Amino acid sequence: MxxxxxxxxxxxxxxQTPAFVENNKGEFAEPIPVEDVLNEAGLSTRTPRRDFLKALGFGLGAVTLAACNRTPVHKAVPYIIKPEEVTPGIPNYYASSFNGQSVLVRTREGRPISLTANPNSIGLNQGTDATTAAVVLDLYDMSKLQNPQLDGKDVDWSTLDATVIDALNKAAAAGKQIVIVSNTVNSPSALTAIATFAAKYPTATHIQVDAVSYSGIVEANRASFGKAVIPSYHFANANVVVSVAADFLGSWLAGEEHTQDYIQNRDYKSLKNGRMSRHIQFESGLSMTGSNADVRIAIKPSEEGAVLVSLYNAITGQSLAGGVSNKKAQTAIMLAAKELTNNRGNAVVVAGSNDVNIQLLANAINSALGAYGAIIDLDNYSKQYQGSDAAFQQFLSAAAAGQVGAALFLNSNPVYDYVKAEDVTNALSKIDFAVSFADRADETASTLKAIAPASSFLESWGDASAKEGYYTIVQPTINPVFNTRQAEQSLLVWAGDNTNIYNFVRKNWEENILAGTGKTWNDVLQTGFIYKGSSVGSSYTANVDVNAVAIAIGTASKAIAGEFELKLYESTVMRDGRYANNAFLQELPDPVSKVTWDNYAALNPRDAEKLGLGENGKVTVEANGYSVELPIVLQPGQALGTVSVAVGYGRTKVGKAGNNVGQNAYPFARLVNGTVQLEAKATVSKAGGTYELAQTQxxxxxxxxxxxxxxxxxxxxxxxxxxxxxxxxxxxxxxxxxxxxxxxxxxxxxxxxxxxxxxxxxxxxxxxxxxxxxxxxxxxxxxxxxxxxxxxxxxxxxxxxxxxxxxxxxxxxxxxxxxxxxxxxxxxxxxxxxxxxxxxxxxxxxxxxxxxxxxxxxxxxxxxxxxxxxxxxxxxxxxxxxxxxxxxxxxxxxxxxxxxxxxxxxxxxxxxxxxxxxxxxxxxxxxxxxxxxxxxxxxxxxxxxxxxxxxxxxxxxxxxxxxxxxxxxxxxxxxxxxxxxxxxxxxxxxxxxxxxxxxxxxxx
Amino acid sequence: MRNISSVLGRLAKTVSVGLMLLFAVTMAHAQDVKEGETLFKSKCTTCHSVTRNMVGPALAGMSERHSEEWLISWIHNSQAMIASGDEAAVQLFNDWNKLVMTSFTDLSDDQIKSIIAYVDAEEAKAAAGPAEGEGGAGAAQSSDANTLMILGLLAIVVLAVIVIVVLNRVIHTLEKVIAGNQAAIEAAQAENEEYEENRFGKFARAFVRNKKLVGFAVLMLVAFLGVLGWNTMWNVGVHTGYQPVQPIKFSHQIHAGVNQIECQYCHGGAFKSKNASIPSANVCMNCHNTVTAADHYDGETSPEIAKIYKALDYDPATREYGDNPRPIEWVRIHNLPDFAYFNHSQHVSVAGVECQTCHGPIETMEEVYQYSPLTMKWCVDCHKTTEVNADNAYYDQLIEAHEKLKKGEKMTAAMIGGLECGKCHY
Known part of the structure; x- marks a missing residue:
């Protein structure tokens, strides 16, 4: 027992710290001061007993008088013309999609109240992540803009349109670039709208950049297979999973989809059949994925490459230089390699780094393990992250050189989330005219000339294609609550095309997506998605010069090796910070540290002890010339000599709930060989003062x-x-x-x-x-x-x-x-x-x-x-x-x-x-x-x-x-x-x- | 009196003139007119009226505007006529926004003729006396009734005066008799007063001294106040009989009572949803598009019905909707507290409870009032006694289980958890 x-x-x-013992004595944190009030000393306290009784008497009287009010009259206001499909009291469900996942939106009397996964959808996952579950709150966010803005003042759309078109024409006439900067756009209709815009303004280009970049994987696959894509991972087909710093169940690529697949080999049904996969995790901070691993080895960020080198050597029998020296890791790698080779064809190695070389080595290992095909699918590839760090750097240098006449920011907030905010502000100041489609005056939008607030996805027509061959529809469930207009419509208007966005999206579907499927537009509105992909990916062999890669990894590791190594990560809850004003997300405890409403520096308790810090301590973390003070979390499982900090916090212009929650950690990242990397050499020192995190653990x-x-x-x-x-x-x-x-x-x-x-x-x-x-x-x-x-x-x-x-x-x-x-x-x-x-x-x-x-x-x-x-x-x-x-x-x-x-x-x-x-x-x-x-x-x-x-x-x-x-x-x-x-x-x-x-x- | 006779005289004249006119017109086709009326009411009234433009034009004068053959062929198939290029048909079609009139191929020529006859008769009737006619007669009758009432009242007053006068006479005679024995009477009076006073004082004193009696009185008082207080407290927040003034004087008595409109027609939600729902104005327009109650308002639209038009920003003359609709703000009568969940469909559709069980004799209510107390006791009492509708297949799984528990007993809502807190409070 x-x-x-x-x-x-x-x-x-x-x-068993004294504070913990004390707090656990009573059920409630604060004892009620009954004794203080009732004893003799009660008379001399700040609120003596008599005052208390007076207040009580007055309160009672006041309440009695207030209760004499007549019952308030309730109005019952029916519809003037009731929409046919609405019956008050009965919810309506609409098929739509959020971040490429097919969802059902539940509406009551015309207002969306929750999102659930579309149970009939075959692509992606059958559940929702925290963001999807919480995002309906953002529709009603009062921090959003209620009108388009020019120079920070509300204007009407026609004024804004005239100004923007004028500026675009000027830029085009001067032969200057017009750049649309966006995060990943996988919506076929949005891409068509952008193409329409680019056709009108020949100097227009579209670049994509993601706050948390995966361009390392894209570049590695371009080099290994000639396919610049991020593959789909099917963990359901893997008996052995080795992850090197990839939080693949949480924030890495498609966490929920991976979870659904991964669990199929581990849940009660699988166990009943005597099957269970083995998951080995190498990482520095304790991620949610690491917390679920069967075996977890703590390593430093600088050892990520070395672990892969050792693993490669163990699997292929080669002897590349630069293997890991950490003894515990060595043992684990030997065991892991044995498991992997025994399960060739059913084993996979994933790496979380954005370093092209590390990803190339991972490709070589997976190729050796025969993972391409059933597990790693390069044919039905993911389109969720297509951002290119290099393209954005080119944009910044072109802008700084005065070659950009106009810039349009779509779901992009580089002033907040780019590594070097000053590069961005400097570039922005050289651009003649810039407009953002942000729904609020965020860090970037507030510095621009104009804001054309885009409607929420719950108010818009649109679509998405999160995976090759998988298309989902976005249909509005409510009229725009503020005077907003969806970005695609704005682009069309500015391109001189007055097609209504509904007709535009419909035409695009009927001509390009539905053609040959035998389905109609109305079918799609009902089912919400269409899948045209092949069932299984074909097998690929990686073409990697492992020796060169190993040398490059060795050099790169040295750059981040130090007494303290900093690892930035995207938390499962707050992700890249886009939804920082969502109070549901802010209050959701981190899966591992159980901290709410803050980010923090996660340290191994031994390291904290060395720094002379205990609970509620604060440290100054300094890396790449950027430093912030952060409260610490004594994190069991954290590798010694490492500190982990979550990005996505420290927003300053996001709204009432999210402003100044935590510290911005993006500037800690480094630009190496054209990709943004989340590891850095850091110094950590004790800072003055204490800070109590809101930790529910x-x-x-x-x-x-x-x-x-x-x-x-x-x-x-x-x-x-x-x-x-x-x-x-x-x-x-x-x-x-x-x-x-x-x-x-x-x-x-x-x-x-x-x-x-x-x-x-x-x-x-x-x-x-x-x-x-x-x-x-x-x-x-x-x-x-x-x-x-x-x-x-x-x-x-x-x-x-x-x-x-x-x-x-x-x-x-x-x-x-x-x-x-x-x-x-x-x-x-x-x-x-x-x-x-x-x-x-x-x-x-x-x-x-x-x-x-x-x-x-x-x-x-x-x-x-x-x-x-x-x-x-x-x-x-x-x-x-x-x-x-x-x-x-x-x-x-x-x-x-x-x-x-x-x-x-x-x-x-x-x-x-x-x-x-x-x-x-x-x-x-x-x-x-x-x-x-x-x-x-x-x-x-x-x-x-x-x-x-x-x-x-x-x-x-x-x-x-x-x-x-x-x-x-x-x-x-x-x-x-x-x-x-x-x-x-x-x-x-x-x-x-x-x-x-x-x-x-x-x-x- | 003279007034009445003059009114009666005028009435007789108009009625006789009207009757003569009617007779003259209807003599030939008395039978046809009757048939025409039935047909007109079943086939035409959705879109046409004799005197007013509705969806289609007013029909008065149509036999002057068009020949009988033309009308027959138009009613049989107007589109064919338009297609054939008949000038009048095309003109009419264009004048009325190219609204397509239903083709009545099933009507025989004779039937159409009888409809035309009916329309002509109605037209003549309207022309004869739009202001007087039947309306005048009604007014005369009612003023007659008034006079009778006034006469009756006068008679009562006169009778009362006579009675008073007679009584006064009697008193006067008696006083004269009394004056004879003045002295003796005065002495007796004084004695009598003293005695009266003593008697009252004694009674009061005796009462105060009788502790049992005092105790009893106090007890009664306390009991009275207690009951009063108890009742007041129990009825705090209970609004039985609550009958607020509504923005439109909507009468359920006319709609549900006289016209026998099904509750579900307007309150469809009650059968499928939590909310019974007040009908939206477009539901009103299903009927009030044509029903304007103008016959009660001198040919004008009823001011109450006009409020629906105003809410919809609808112009009955042009039959067009404006762009400034304003919802009707009804005052809610049945207010359940927010913490109680009540679902109409569960009660109406599943349990088959009549609307009247909770809402009272709604079909007789000129204005709706709260019939039931809507207290928890009231809910619970009903749940305790109402038997579950065992025909519903859902209950099969429950009834099977229950029969194992209690053989042969009837199953009430309470027995399957209808009294549990979480059934209504969540």
Whole structure:
């Protein structure tokens, strides 16, 4: 029963720091000052007892008087002419796409309220990432521009158009370049619009540049295969995955798509068939992907190339110079190489670096492993990142030389996200006329002459092609809420083409995309996508001069090797910073560090100790002549002598929620051989002062109880029950309460810990669906985040000799931890809907009671806020509304205006101050699903009702359904041998079953 | 009196003139006119009126404008006529925005003739007395009724005066008799007053001294105030009978009661959605495009119906919609608190609850008021007693399970979780 591993959520817990012990004494962070008020000294305090009583008396009187008001008159305003397809109270779904992924937009009474993956789509993933789940909030963002602007003043479109056309004609007449600078544009219609524009202005060119660049891969593939593309990776076909610093489940290329593929070899269905892939990760900072790896080796950024050289040598038997000298890595590489060669054709190596040479070596390895074809698909290649760093540098030098007459910035914000902002500002000052299509006056747009605000994708016609052969449609779900115009339309107008954008997109589809498919435009509007690609990619052989590459890698490594090495990364949550004003994303804890509302310098605790820093310390990080002060996170798993900093923070002109959150880390990057690289030599020094990060890692802690069960694949194969520690099997249980009958439905959930990667998109989807408020950084520091669903992240330490630190006694003795070597388990934790719920028995007003469908109901209007239930909840999943987050000027960062409140789900109440809330198991969806079945006069089918979190999960880690139906997917899942219930031994009879984490480690 | 006779006289004259005229016109085709009326009402009224331009032109005078043969062939197939290049047909078609008139090939020549006869008769009727005629008669009748009432009242007043006068006489006679025994009476009076005073004082004193009685009175008072307070408190926020003034004097009595329009026609949402939904103005226009109640308003559109036109920025004369529509802001009568989730379709479509069960005799309401208290007790009481509609296949999976539990018992909403908090509060 007892676990032989010690799990801990944060270093405070491992080391039992005084602050941690103090905070964990009470359920709530701040004790209520009852004693102070009631004792004798209470009279002399700043608010003495008498004043308190006076205030109380006055308050009571005032409230009584206020209550005498007549009931307010409510108006009911019907449509003037009701659109045929709208029935108030019934959602409409539109097929659209976001970032190239086919999605369904749910609208109520004409306003979009959520996005889910298009379940019928065959391309990309079946879940959504956090950004997709959260992006609907941006539609209602009050920080956006409401009118086109010239010189910072609102103008109408005709004035703007006249000015722009005039400037363009001038530039064209002078023979100067007109440059459209954009991030990757893969929309066929947008590209046609750009071509139309370029036809009108012959000097016009289009360059693409991405904030986080992948041009290293493009260039490497151009050199190796003559194909300048980023391939699609099919991890489903890989038995062995070796990743060198690629966060491929998170922010690297298409994280969600990779997750869906990768999990197919690791989830409960795969394990049932005795199959599990092995994943070996080499990286410096602990990424989300690293946290899911079976074996993870901490290396310095300068060793990335060396690891690949050693790996190449081990696989091919060659002996290139410049292999890795790190002993631990050497051992791991030998084992990894053995695994890879044994699985030739089913193995892949991915590298996260943007260095062309490193990617070339990765190509050589993959070619040797026969990965091209089934796993790495160069035919159905990805079109998500086509930016070229070199092209942008050429643009900057041309502009600085005064050769650019006009520049148009489309989804591009180089003043913020380019390595050298001063180069950009200098170039911009030499351009005669520049206009941005940004939806807000961002860092770049605010310095330009004109802004032509583009409509959001939810207000626009358009399309995308994230992959070769895969086309998705973008259709508007609402009229433009502000006086905006989509960029494609603006380009057409400026090119003198007055075609309406709808006709333009439709014509483009009918002529170019739909031709020969037998499908019509209306079909596509309904299905949302069309796939014309081939099924399997063909095999390729890389043509790489490995010796030259190895030498180049050796030289490049020396440039970043130092006492401290800096690794910049794109966080899974904030990505490149484009959506920094989205409060849902800002409050989503980082999957690993659990930090919200900030970026930070992640340091190994030993390094921090050397610098004389502890929790809440600050450091000055300096590299490439740029330096910032950052709060530190003592990050277990961080390689010694490295510091990791996330890009995407430090926006200054993005809006109320995102301004000045964290520090901008883009200037730390380096331009090497024409590509932007995220590694640098750095100096890290202690800075004065302290800074408390809003970190949720030790909030709602479970007091070291045994909640995580973990086994290895070898053990699992011998005994599928291994380590699941099922209590009921070996103990007789007694009930204080009568058995709760669920004669109709009984709603339960199964969570596969092996599938959950910890990405957190379920948290955002839950918040959007259930109107869960964002509380802001200060409140998170006070442990008052409101998320109904959290993902607990547990660390365990492994000793250098590979044996795990076992038994709590040993942990207490051992002080010399190897903080580089940790393993991680992610565990989604939400209301367990216990049949014998401890919260229900302590509620004095019966505000939380059990239902005959196995749910733990929470009646907000009955709750009067004693918080006894939260205190008595063993899972710590109840949240208390300390404020009226909807209507309190202190929380004005996103929802406190009538306009943004349009994003709320009208089927769910917004909770007021002083009441408790928690996961309701999306009861509005359950009720809606049942009603739908009744209306259609049929039984409820399995899969009719889906939870918001379940829909968002690309890994299918959350399975929900009716356990009274023995054929339902959840019933089948719960019959799995790996299933255990958290804190089963206290016999609260939870209804959420977890499946043990299985790790495919090397067996000694 | 003279007034009445003159009114009656005038009435008799107009009625007789009107009747004579009607008789003259209708004598020949009395039977045809009746048939024509039936046909006209079933086939033509959607687009035509005799006196007013609607979707199509006013039909009055059509037999003067066109020959009978022309009309028959037009009604049979107007498009063919236009195609053949008939000048009048093309002209008419162009004048009316090239609106295509439905072809009535199923009408026989005789039937069309009877329609023409009916239209002519109606036209004559309208010409005879648009201001007086039947309307005048109605007015006379009603003023007659008024006079009767006034006469009756006068009679009562006169009777009352007579009674008073007679009584006064009696009192006067009695006073005279009394004056004879003045002295004796005065003495007796004084004695009597003293006695009265004593008696009252004694009674009051006795009451105060009787503690049981005082206790009882106080108890009664407390009980009274208690009940009053209790009732007041229980009814805080209960708005049964709430009947606000609406922007349009819409009468459910006319629409649902007299005209028997199905509830679903306007409140379609109640059958498929959470919201019953107030109909949008375009739903009103399905009928009020033609129904203007002009016969009650001297040929003018009813001012209440005109409010719909105003909301839509619709000009009934040109039959065109402007670009400044303004929604009608109704005052919500049934206000459930935000924390209670109520879904109409669950109750109306699934459970088959009549609208009237909650909304009361809506078809008799001139103006709608809140019929039910909409309290939680009210909801719960109904859930406790209402049986589940077991015909719905959804309940099969529940009923099977339940039958294992409770054999033979009936299943109410409460028994399948209809009383659980989370069913309505989330």
């Amino acid at each position: 007892d676990s032989n591993k010690k799990y801990w959520k944060g270093l405070e817990e491992l080391q 030790t909030h709602h802690t479970i007091e070291g109880r045994n909640v995580v069960r973990e086994t290895t694949f070898a053990k699992y194969l011998k005994d599928p029950n291994s380590e699941s520690g099922r209590f009921a099997d070996s103990h007789k249980t007694y009930d204080l309460w009568n058995k709760f009958e669920s004669p109709g439905h009984k709603w339960v959930m199964a969570i596969d810990l092996n599938a959950c990667t910890g990405c957190g998109s379920c948290i955002v989807a839950c918040s959007v669906e259930n109107n869960v408020p964002v509380v802001g950084r200060d409140e998170v520091r006070r442990r008052r985040e409101m998320h109904w669903l959290r993902i607990d992240r547990y660390y365990t330490l492994e000793q250098e000799d590979g044996s795990k630190l076992t038994k709590e006694k040993e942990i207490a003795k051992a002080t010399d931890y190897d903080y580089e070597n940790v393993t991680v388990v992610h565990q989604p934790m939400l209301c367990q809907h216990c049949d014998h719920a401890p919260c229900e028995t302590v509620c004095p007003v019966l505000a939380t009671v059990h239902s005959s469908e196995g749910l733990n109901h929470m009646a907000y209007n009955r709750c009067f806020g004693t918080r006894y239930c939260a205190n008595n909840c063993p899972y710590k999943v109840r949240r208390f509304n300390w404020f009226n987050y909807w209507n309190d000027s202190r929380f004005d960062n996103y929802l406190n205006n009538e306009f943004t409140q349009l994003v709320l789900n009208p089927d769910v109440t917004t909770r007021s101050r002083g009441v408790m809330e928690k996961c309701s198991m999306c009861i509005q969806r359950i009720q809606g699903g049942k009603l739908q079945a009744k209306m259609e006069n049929r039984k409820l089918r399995d899969g009719d009702v889906k939870m918001a979190c379940q829909e968002a999960c690309s890994a299918n880690a959350i399975i929900f359904g009716d356990v009274n139906d023995p054929e339902s997917e959840v019933s089948k899942a719960l019959r799995n041998e790996r299933v255990y219930y958290v804190l089963e031994e206290i016999n609260v009879q939870p209804n959420i079953g977890y499946m043990t984490k299985v790790r495919n480690t090397f067996e000694a």
